[in-house]
Amino acid sequence: MDVYLGGKRIRLDPRASLGKGGEADVFDLGDGRALKVWKTPDHPDYAGQDAEQRAAEGRIEQHQDKLRAFPGGLPDPVIAPLELATDRRRRRVVGYAMRLVRGAEPLLRYGEPAMRHGGLSAAAIPPVLVGLHRTVEAIHRRGVVIGDFNDLNVLVAGGEAFVIDADSFQFGPFLCQVFTERFVDPLLCDPSLPRPALVRPYSQDSDWYAFAVMVMQSLLCVGPHGGVHRPRSAAARVPQCARPLRRITVFDPEVRYPRPAIPYRVLPDDLLQALYRIFVEDQRGVFPRRLLQELAFTRCPSCGVEHARPACPTCAGAAPAAVRETVAVHGELLVTQVLRTRGAVLAASVGASGLRYLVHEDGRFRREDGAVVMSGAPHPAMRFAVQGDATLIGRGGELVVLSPGAAPERLPVDCVGARPMFDVNARHRYIARGGQLLRSGAPGAGALSGEAGEVPIGDVLAGQTVFWAGPRFGLGFYRAGEVSIAFVFDAERPGLKDTVELPFPGGKLTAATCVFDADSGSPPRGGRGRAWLFLAAEQAGRAVHRCVVVREDGAVEATADGEAEGGSWLGALTGKCAASGFLLSATDAGVVRVEVRGGALVEARRFPGTEPFVTQASRLLVGPEGLFVVDAQAITLLRIS
Template structure:
């Protein structure tokens, strides 16, 4: 596809891709601007998807009149179309140039318990949402409705939140046709028995403020109004996710089990909790009360480290439950033994040849399992960690530091697609992508293993082999490589999702790589599991809707042993087996429920299955 901007042809260089959404690809123009190009019906992401192709055609048709009519005056923290991109004749709008934001995180990250543990404080969340509140007020003051307000359409740089995807805004005669289910105002729904959610009424300022309240709740508590597990008393059946919305079965309902990884409700003041209840249970609408945000102040408990906005720590009160697993505990067929605990936060853990290793932050420093400090400073969520024996690897942006005992730090450059370092390690080597090459540390310095797409490659490695992939512009591809030899095998035919990739995890066990992908598509978050063999073949795949309480309802909390996967949920453990090209849930271990949750880390060590949580590590035994 040929794209012209200001009369000049623009080369859509995949190596300058800034991101991929469900409807468009975004490229860095190199002059402080980004170029958003709408996916045409023939885009590879829509191959074999006639409904998606039809929707793409309809979007392009509407943009021919909508984008030229876009409001000229908008708040400063809205990323608006600046210059339209067209075909060679200048007659067909294909996209637009806009301001490029640097060092950004989607607001969605602030609802991730791991990101919050890493140092994204509640005080920062409040500051970000205060600014977003002002911006949303100003947008409505301009006669515009966001329509599809969600946590991926808000980018945060520093403490400033910016609204993006302005082409989907609602104004004049142009209604907003897109939506995200988690942020969809139930008052826009029609009917009561739907198995899926779809609006029957147009978006409005009230529906924007409902979505803002969802974003605020998620960012403060790491759970939205319809999180958790619906567990009614028999014989009442469990409600579907859509039915929960229609019936207002929120986390405030007595039949809903509150998710374990989330921050406790009682960390918020009663006034804020009552406002959430009014919005999500009682259907109160209108602008979110600004005074609740302006008066919100958090403090950290000096005893347990919990951030709260109460007069006293709600978990350290005389009647509060213990925050960590007892030294030894038994429930039915499962016993747990605490191996480590800290008043700080465990930020990374792994098992190397069955040996458990971890990194935690306590007393102003990042420390290894033996207590030695490897880096002094406060918690920083922008740091990414890996472990290789006694060596600790830390990266931020495009720089990697190798912290080895008794040696000065070594520094290397590496790619960081969408802010995530292209770095992996096993007991023998570390691997990274940089300047179009895949590299490995060798006896005489870095060794080039093969060629990869510059600036766009995600990378993972296990004891025997590694896996990498890229999705940029019209290009998508994957490869495997041997852990010790040079060369890569590319051209893998993976079952790629077509939507926006929002999270990735990968586990290695023997000759298998278990790849987990979270995709935002058609207003929903869908999780995929793809089992890839050493030869690059796809041995099995499965998918599930995020938060559906199944073994694939979350990406984390997984551990592979041969062709068996153990998956942790808030209800316990599930054993999943790879059989004849299918992934089947074989057995549940509900007795493990007190010791695991959907956000924990599961590792197989020499002493058995090991559970890593926010402040403790425990060994499990099942009979």
């Protein structure tokens, strides 16, 4: 497809893709601008989706007048249309050019516990929110309402928040008709419906409601309606999606606060009171900016918790030291605490040589034997892995391999967003670079890998390809414009099969992760390997999750869908591992075993005794010793006695 800017033809090259939303594709124009092109009803992403096709047609029709009447004078952090893109005859608007914000992450990431434990300081968050507050005020002064204000249309780069998707703003006669369930003001919804649905026009008050949701989620890693509602009477239980309509929040005593979240008592009482009044008592109006400006976080020297109160609200007094091999019996479980740290566990793996891990504590990156591999502080943009004695650290377009007794090895790699693309198994490391997927032997593998240097596996789309490597095979995909390709590749031999018919969920893909059967040790003999791919998407205002089981021959064996949060095994993408043909999923209620049966994914067994030792944010690793539970500051080994 070609579009025109100022009469000049622009060819939409998938290699210039910056991302895909639920309504549009975005491309890099190469001159400091990005081009947003709305998906037409015949776009491949809408195939077989009649409702989405009709919505696309109506959306494009409205934009013919709306974009030509777009207001000027909006604040600089608003990424507003700079020039309209049209068809060849310049009669029909098909999108627009806008300023390109490089190196940005959606504000959504600030609400992920992994970001906080991976180097994002609590003290770095209030300035971002204060800046966003000023931007919202300035937008309102121009008589404009953001409308569908959510943490995916706020990007953060260099400590500054930018508001994107300006074409959905509400002004004059042009109402915003799309919404996101987690951020829509319940006062604008019909309380008689089973889940939030927009029935009244957006207002400045509804923008401030959404802003308050972002404040809470960014500071505490949980929104106002997170956790699991568990009333004493089963008859009083309310579905997760209906809780905003009933004002059942995390402040409710019958809601189990999610354990991966940051305890809300780390915030000052006046800020907590403001959030309570908004989400429980329906108070509206401009969010009090001083509550954010006055936030002063400090890190407790004893327990390491960051808080904004006069004294640490969680500290018991004594500094927790690293504890190793403390064994206790808990029902049928034999529980061994392998590690506890005041810092953060950054990476872990289980292989033939046992458990290996990387910890950051007291300004140093240490391996499981206490060896210091590097000094400094982790950064949220860093990605870590351990492979035998080697430590791999990726940031930006570079992967650094640190091996004992060897000089650091630096490798250029592609990035997808801010994520450097590499992965490892016990034998090899894999990287994407310049349109190729490459494999090399593990550092020090020598004759084990049987290779020298890098071996091309196959061609992929540069800067757009995400992939994962298992012991037998790997899985990956790239999506750009109208192109969606998924592939599998053998862990040992060159070549990839790019005909995998991966059923992507509709809407904007927000996250993806994957685990493989037999994730530890050498590839098993015989049998059939599986990849368990987990995808998150914003779809028609809802956060949905999908699990897709792919065999090593590329065949899709089973799929399952679920909603974010709610406590099910699909409520989070994290906390998964696979072994011997089944999946183990960590939830806040304990570990769940999931199996493939007749093309369906079935919850086969629950392990309620594991509840005290796992959360949905735990990383699980299966080894000969049992199940390792890797949390932000601890590693625990669980064995059924």
